[in-house]
């Protein structure tokens with residue numbers, strides 16, 4: 126495997142040597158692979174608390190590049206959008222298995238296609254692991270119809 130290591134102590138890269146809560150803003154932001162999978166619409170069963178992840182992306186997610194179109198103001202514009210923090214990563218079990226924050230929290234390595242390991246998002250695109258590769262745009266789906274698009278329960 127090639128690529129940059131982003132080393133913080135001369136040996137281990139920062140994501141292996143610093144807990145999420147100790148990362149700098151720059152390190153934290155670079156850990157996000159930009160897959161957009163955390164932006165899939167979810168349904169919650171009010172009685173059981175079960176969460177159902179759908180194949181429908183948030184209406185603000187640009188599916189041409191898996192980026193939020195309103196990133197800076199997302200939590201104001203969309204009242205169910207949450208800002209990911211170390212505490213939130215520990216709490217939200219619906220984060221995808223590939224999510225770098227989740228993996229660091231669980232002490233697991235980053236996926237081999239992660240841009241921090243490969244130096245770019247090229248491998249990631251090749252692996253087909255982004256919302257662009259899997260999602261339906263939320264712009265065309267009515268919220269009442271989301272239950273037709275449930276992919277899995279967490």
Ligand code: SF4
Nearest residue numbers: 157158160161163224
């Ligand atoms: S799932 Fe994790 S790695 Fe992917 S975009 Fe969301 S926060 Fe970033």
